[in-house]
Amino acid sequence: MTVPTDLDRRFRDAAVEARLLDAGYDVVDTPVGPLLVAATDRGLLRVSFDGGGDDPEAALEQIARLAGPRVLRAPRAVAVAHAELDEYFSGKRRAFDLPVDLRGQPGFAVSVLGELAKVPYGHTQTYGELATRAGNPKAARAVGMVMNRNPLPIVLPCHRIVGASGSLVGYGGGLERKEHLLRLEGAIL
Protein backbone atom coordinates (compact mmCIF):
# COMPACT_ATOMS: atom_id res chain seq x y z
CA MET A 1 0.00 0.00 0.00
CA THR A 2 1.22 3.48 -0.77
CA VAL A 3 -0.26 6.74 0.45
CA PRO A 4 -2.83 7.89 -2.14
CA THR A 5 -1.54 10.82 -4.20
CA ASP A 6 -4.33 13.22 -3.31
CA LEU A 7 -4.01 12.51 0.41
CA ASP A 8 -0.26 13.03 0.21
CA ARG A 9 -0.74 16.25 -1.72
CA ARG A 10 -3.31 17.55 0.76
CA PHE A 11 -0.93 17.05 3.66
CA ARG A 12 1.87 18.85 1.85
CA ASP A 13 -0.42 21.78 0.98
CA ALA A 14 -1.73 21.93 4.56
CA ALA A 15 1.82 22.06 5.92
CA VAL A 16 2.55 25.11 3.75
CA GLU A 17 -0.74 26.77 4.63
CA ALA A 18 -0.13 26.27 8.36
CA ARG A 19 3.33 27.81 7.88
CA LEU A 20 4.95 24.88 9.60
CA LEU A 21 7.89 24.39 7.24
CA ASP A 22 11.42 25.65 7.65
CA ALA A 23 11.79 25.13 3.91
CA GLY A 24 9.58 23.75 1.16
CA TYR A 25 10.97 22.47 -2.11
CA ASP A 26 10.05 20.90 -5.40
CA VAL A 27 11.81 19.55 -8.44
CA VAL A 28 11.13 21.68 -11.52
CA ASP A 29 11.68 20.29 -14.99
CA THR A 30 13.51 22.68 -17.32
CA PRO A 31 15.38 22.49 -20.65
CA VAL A 32 18.64 22.40 -18.66
CA GLY A 33 17.47 19.45 -16.58
CA PRO A 34 15.52 19.03 -13.34
CA LEU A 35 16.17 21.79 -10.79
CA LEU A 36 15.70 21.41 -7.09
CA VAL A 37 14.10 24.67 -5.93
CA ALA A 38 13.72 25.44 -2.22
CA ALA A 39 12.18 28.42 -0.43
CA THR A 40 11.72 29.62 3.14
CA ASP A 41 9.35 32.26 4.47
CA ARG A 42 12.09 34.80 3.72
CA GLY A 43 12.51 33.91 0.08
CA LEU A 44 14.23 31.62 -2.38
CA LEU A 45 16.92 29.60 -0.57
CA ARG A 46 18.28 27.19 -3.13
CA VAL A 47 18.27 26.39 -6.83
CA SER A 48 20.33 23.37 -7.60
CA PHE A 49 21.13 21.33 -10.67
CA ASP A 50 21.12 18.07 -8.75
CA GLY A 51 17.31 18.09 -8.78
CA GLY A 52 17.36 14.64 -10.28
CA GLY A 53 20.65 13.77 -8.61
CA ASP A 54 21.72 10.42 -7.24
CA ASP A 55 21.77 11.71 -3.70
CA PRO A 56 18.66 13.80 -3.03
CA GLU A 57 19.14 13.06 0.66
CA ALA A 58 22.36 15.08 0.73
CA ALA A 59 20.66 18.09 -0.88
CA LEU A 60 17.87 17.94 1.71
CA GLU A 61 20.33 17.67 4.58
CA GLN A 62 22.15 20.71 3.31
CA ILE A 63 18.89 22.67 3.21
CA ALA A 64 18.00 21.42 6.71
CA ARG A 65 21.36 22.55 8.08
CA LEU A 66 20.68 26.06 6.79
CA ALA A 67 16.98 26.46 7.48
CA GLY A 68 15.98 23.82 10.06
CA PRO A 69 14.81 20.20 9.94
CA ARG A 70 11.25 20.80 8.77
CA VAL A 71 12.10 20.43 5.09
CA LEU A 72 9.29 19.00 2.98
CA ARG A 73 8.65 18.57 -0.72
CA ALA A 74 5.79 21.02 -1.12
CA PRO A 75 5.09 22.37 -4.62
CA ARG A 76 2.92 25.13 -3.21
CA ALA A 77 5.88 26.57 -1.28
CA VAL A 78 7.74 27.28 -4.54
CA ALA A 79 4.79 27.86 -6.88
CA VAL A 80 5.80 31.42 -7.77
CA ALA A 81 9.43 30.52 -8.43
CA HIS A 82 8.27 27.55 -10.52
CA ALA A 83 6.01 29.78 -12.63
CA GLU A 84 8.74 32.39 -13.14
CA LEU A 85 11.26 29.73 -14.18
CA ASP A 86 8.77 28.34 -16.71
CA GLU A 87 8.29 31.84 -18.12
CA TYR A 88 12.03 32.45 -18.25
CA PHE A 89 12.69 29.25 -20.18
CA SER A 90 9.89 29.96 -22.62
CA GLY A 91 11.45 33.38 -23.30
CA LYS A 92 8.59 35.33 -21.75
CA ARG A 93 10.45 36.58 -18.68
CA ARG A 94 13.63 38.63 -18.59
CA ALA A 95 13.91 39.33 -14.87
CA PHE A 96 12.96 37.35 -11.78
CA ASP A 97 10.76 38.99 -9.23
CA LEU A 98 11.50 36.82 -6.20
CA PRO A 99 12.75 37.64 -2.70
CA VAL A 100 15.93 35.73 -1.90
CA ASP A 101 17.11 34.15 1.34
CA LEU A 102 20.91 34.33 1.43
CA ARG A 103 21.34 33.07 4.99
CA GLY A 104 24.60 31.28 5.57
CA GLN A 105 26.41 33.28 2.87
CA PRO A 106 29.48 35.25 3.96
CA GLY A 107 29.29 39.04 3.69
CA PHE A 108 31.53 39.28 0.63
CA ALA A 109 29.38 36.74 -1.24
CA VAL A 110 26.22 38.64 -0.35
CA SER A 111 27.59 41.89 -1.80
CA VAL A 112 28.87 40.14 -4.94
CA LEU A 113 25.56 38.33 -5.45
CA GLY A 114 23.75 41.64 -4.93
CA GLU A 115 25.77 43.18 -7.78
CA LEU A 116 25.32 40.05 -9.87
CA ALA A 117 21.55 40.41 -9.64
CA LYS A 118 21.86 43.74 -11.50
CA VAL A 119 23.54 42.28 -14.60
CA PRO A 120 20.76 42.56 -17.19
CA TYR A 121 19.23 39.82 -19.30
CA GLY A 122 21.09 39.10 -22.50
CA HIS A 123 24.29 40.88 -21.35
CA THR A 124 27.56 39.51 -20.07
CA GLN A 125 30.11 40.94 -17.73
CA THR A 126 33.61 39.80 -16.76
CA TYR A 127 34.69 38.50 -13.37
CA GLY A 128 36.92 41.58 -13.03
CA GLU A 129 34.09 44.00 -13.80
CA LEU A 130 31.86 42.35 -11.23
CA ALA A 131 34.72 42.48 -8.67
CA THR A 132 35.10 46.20 -9.30
CA ARG A 133 31.39 46.81 -8.89
CA ALA A 134 31.46 44.85 -5.63
CA GLY A 135 34.15 47.28 -4.41
CA ASN A 136 37.29 45.19 -4.85
CA PRO A 137 38.82 45.29 -8.36
CA LYS A 138 41.52 42.79 -7.40
CA ALA A 139 39.07 40.13 -6.28
CA ALA A 140 38.26 38.59 -9.69
CA ARG A 141 39.35 35.16 -8.49
CA ALA A 142 37.30 35.39 -5.30
CA VAL A 143 34.34 36.50 -7.42
CA GLY A 144 34.88 33.36 -9.48
CA MET A 145 34.56 31.28 -6.32
CA VAL A 146 31.36 33.06 -5.35
CA MET A 147 29.94 32.36 -8.84
CA ASN A 148 30.92 28.72 -8.51
CA ARG A 149 29.07 28.42 -5.22
CA ASN A 150 26.08 30.57 -6.20
CA PRO A 151 23.16 29.16 -4.18
CA LEU A 152 20.61 30.48 -6.72
CA PRO A 153 21.94 29.87 -10.24
CA ILE A 154 19.74 31.11 -13.12
CA VAL A 155 17.80 33.42 -10.75
CA LEU A 156 21.05 35.14 -9.75
CA PRO A 157 22.57 35.07 -13.24
CA CYS A 158 26.12 33.82 -12.75
CA HIS A 159 25.88 32.43 -16.29
CA ARG A 160 26.22 36.03 -17.48
CA ILE A 161 29.72 36.34 -16.00
CA VAL A 162 32.49 35.45 -18.46
CA GLY A 163 36.27 35.61 -18.77
CA ALA A 164 38.12 38.77 -19.80
CA SER A 165 38.61 37.37 -23.30
CA GLY A 166 34.90 36.68 -23.61
CA SER A 167 35.35 32.93 -23.15
CA LEU A 168 32.74 31.27 -20.98
CA VAL A 169 35.39 29.94 -18.54
CA GLY A 170 33.33 27.80 -16.18
CA TYR A 171 29.96 27.14 -14.62
CA GLY A 172 28.88 25.33 -11.47
CA GLY A 173 26.23 23.52 -13.49
CA GLY A 174 28.56 22.69 -16.39
CA LEU A 175 29.55 24.76 -19.44
CA GLU A 176 26.82 23.29 -21.63
CA ARG A 177 24.19 24.76 -19.40
CA LYS A 178 25.90 28.14 -19.35
CA GLU A 179 25.93 28.15 -23.13
CA HIS A 180 22.30 27.11 -23.27
CA LEU A 181 21.24 29.96 -20.97
CA LEU A 182 23.27 32.61 -22.82
CA ARG A 183 21.88 31.41 -26.14
CA LEU A 184 18.34 31.51 -24.74
CA GLU A 185 18.94 35.14 -23.77
CA GLY A 186 20.47 35.98 -27.15
CA ALA A 187 23.82 36.88 -25.56
CA ILE A 188 25.62 34.45 -27.87
CA LEU A 189 24.64 33.00 -31.20
Add this chain to the structure above:
Amino acid sequence: MMDAVATIPPFETFYGEHAEEVLRLLRRRLGRDRAEDAFQETFLRALRAYDRLTHGEHLRAWVLTIATRVAIDAHRRAGEPTEELPELPDVDGRPAYEELAFLTDTLPPKERAAVVLRYGYDLDYEQIAAALDSSPDAARQAASSGVRRLRRRIT
Protein backbone atom coordinates in the same frame (compact mmCIF):
# COMPACT_ATOMS: atom_id res chain seq x y z
CA MET B 1 29.75 14.25 13.33
CA MET B 2 30.81 11.70 15.91
CA ASP B 3 27.46 11.94 17.66
CA ALA B 4 26.32 8.65 19.15
CA VAL B 5 22.69 9.72 18.96
CA ALA B 6 20.93 9.71 15.62
CA THR B 7 20.61 13.19 14.15
CA ILE B 8 17.18 14.44 13.18
CA PRO B 9 16.56 13.71 9.49
CA PRO B 10 14.90 16.26 7.19
CA PHE B 11 11.13 15.97 7.68
CA GLU B 12 10.71 14.68 4.11
CA THR B 13 12.83 11.64 4.97
CA PHE B 14 10.95 11.01 8.21
CA TYR B 15 7.60 11.34 6.40
CA GLY B 16 8.71 9.07 3.58
CA GLU B 17 9.73 6.37 6.02
CA HIS B 18 6.60 6.36 8.18
CA ALA B 19 3.66 7.67 6.13
CA GLU B 20 2.47 4.24 4.96
CA GLU B 21 2.59 2.64 8.36
CA VAL B 22 0.78 5.57 9.98
CA LEU B 23 -1.96 5.36 7.37
CA ARG B 24 -2.31 1.60 7.93
CA LEU B 25 -2.65 2.09 11.68
CA LEU B 26 -5.26 4.81 11.22
CA ARG B 27 -7.29 2.80 8.70
CA ARG B 28 -7.32 -0.12 11.10
CA ARG B 29 -8.60 2.03 13.94
CA LEU B 30 -10.86 4.50 12.13
CA GLY B 31 -11.80 3.00 8.80
CA ARG B 32 -10.79 4.20 5.39
CA ASP B 33 -12.62 7.52 5.24
CA ARG B 34 -11.89 8.92 8.66
CA ALA B 35 -8.28 7.79 8.42
CA GLU B 36 -7.59 10.52 5.86
CA ASP B 37 -8.22 13.50 8.13
CA ALA B 38 -6.42 11.72 10.96
CA PHE B 39 -3.42 11.12 8.69
CA GLN B 40 -3.10 14.81 7.98
CA GLU B 41 -3.60 15.70 11.64
CA THR B 42 -0.92 13.20 12.72
CA PHE B 43 1.77 14.63 10.48
CA LEU B 44 0.80 18.24 11.20
CA ARG B 45 1.17 17.48 14.93
CA ALA B 46 4.53 15.87 14.22
CA LEU B 47 5.60 18.94 12.21
CA ARG B 48 4.61 21.27 15.05
CA ALA B 49 6.91 19.45 17.45
CA TYR B 50 9.62 18.42 15.00
CA ASP B 51 11.95 21.40 15.37
CA ARG B 52 11.98 20.90 19.15
CA LEU B 53 13.21 17.30 18.96
CA THR B 54 16.56 16.88 20.57
CA HIS B 55 17.56 13.67 18.78
CA GLY B 56 16.38 11.37 16.02
CA GLU B 57 15.99 8.16 18.03
CA HIS B 58 12.74 6.20 18.12
CA LEU B 59 10.98 8.47 15.66
CA ARG B 60 8.84 5.54 14.55
CA ALA B 61 7.55 4.88 18.06
CA TRP B 62 7.00 8.61 18.43
CA VAL B 63 4.92 9.09 15.29
CA LEU B 64 2.89 5.92 15.86
CA THR B 65 2.07 7.18 19.34
CA ILE B 66 0.91 10.49 17.87
CA ALA B 67 -1.25 8.59 15.35
CA THR B 68 -2.79 6.46 18.09
CA ARG B 69 -3.54 9.57 20.08
CA VAL B 70 -5.17 11.23 17.07
CA ALA B 71 -7.32 8.12 16.52
CA ILE B 72 -8.43 8.16 20.15
CA ASP B 73 -9.37 11.84 19.85
CA ALA B 74 -11.39 11.07 16.72
CA HIS B 75 -13.28 8.29 18.51
CA ARG B 76 -13.94 10.56 21.44
CA ARG B 77 -15.24 13.38 19.26
CA ALA B 78 -17.61 10.93 17.61
CA GLY B 79 -18.85 9.92 21.06
CA GLU B 80 -17.63 6.38 20.58
CA PRO B 81 -16.30 4.31 23.43
CA THR B 82 -12.56 3.96 23.31
CA GLU B 83 -10.03 2.33 25.48
CA GLU B 84 -8.21 5.24 26.98
CA LEU B 85 -4.89 3.64 26.26
CA PRO B 86 -2.62 4.77 23.46
CA GLU B 87 -1.51 1.31 22.43
CA LEU B 88 2.22 1.53 22.20
CA PRO B 89 3.62 0.35 18.94
CA ASP B 90 5.83 -2.67 18.67
CA VAL B 91 9.26 -1.62 17.64
CA ASP B 92 11.70 -3.82 15.85
CA GLY B 93 14.37 -4.89 18.22
CA ARG B 94 12.09 -4.25 21.19
CA PRO B 95 13.98 -1.76 23.31
CA ALA B 96 14.25 -1.60 27.06
CA TYR B 97 10.54 -1.00 27.30
CA GLU B 98 9.89 -4.71 26.87
CA GLU B 99 11.41 -5.33 30.25
CA LEU B 100 9.14 -2.75 31.81
CA ALA B 101 6.00 -4.07 30.17
CA PHE B 102 4.82 -6.35 32.97
CA LEU B 103 5.05 -3.43 35.38
CA THR B 104 3.69 -0.63 33.27
CA ASP B 105 0.72 -2.60 31.94
CA THR B 106 -1.03 -1.97 35.23
CA LEU B 107 -0.61 1.82 35.17
CA PRO B 108 -3.35 4.25 34.14
CA PRO B 109 -3.07 4.92 30.40
CA LYS B 110 -1.52 8.40 30.39
CA GLU B 111 1.00 7.49 33.08
CA ARG B 112 1.87 4.29 31.29
CA ALA B 113 2.45 6.10 28.00
CA ALA B 114 4.55 8.78 29.69
CA VAL B 115 6.65 6.27 31.65
CA VAL B 116 7.24 4.05 28.65
CA LEU B 117 8.12 6.90 26.29
CA ARG B 118 10.39 8.50 28.87
CA TYR B 119 12.20 5.49 30.24
CA GLY B 120 11.65 2.88 27.54
CA TYR B 121 12.31 5.09 24.51
CA ASP B 122 14.27 7.90 26.15
CA LEU B 123 12.13 10.61 24.60
CA ASP B 124 12.21 14.02 26.26
CA TYR B 125 9.13 15.70 27.69
CA GLU B 126 8.65 17.94 24.64
CA GLN B 127 8.39 14.85 22.45
CA ILE B 128 6.15 13.03 24.89
CA ALA B 129 3.90 16.08 25.16
CA ALA B 130 3.56 16.17 21.37
CA ALA B 131 2.79 12.46 21.27
CA LEU B 132 0.16 12.71 23.98
CA ASP B 133 -1.13 16.10 22.85
CA SER B 134 -0.50 17.69 26.23
CA SER B 135 2.10 20.04 27.71
CA PRO B 136 5.67 19.11 28.68
CA ASP B 137 4.75 19.83 32.32
CA ALA B 138 1.77 17.51 32.19
CA ALA B 139 3.93 14.83 30.58
CA ARG B 140 6.55 15.21 33.29
CA GLN B 141 3.86 14.96 35.96
CA ALA B 142 2.32 11.85 34.40
CA ALA B 143 5.72 10.16 34.20
CA SER B 144 6.67 10.97 37.75
CA SER B 145 3.35 9.92 39.27
CA GLY B 146 3.61 6.73 37.20
CA VAL B 147 7.04 6.07 38.64
CA ARG B 148 5.79 6.78 42.17
CA ARG B 149 2.94 4.37 41.64
CA LEU B 150 5.36 1.69 40.41
CA ARG B 151 7.60 2.24 43.42
CA ARG B 152 4.72 1.79 45.79
CA ARG B 153 3.82 -1.45 44.09
CA ILE B 154 7.30 -2.84 44.04
CA THR B 155 8.18 -2.05 47.64
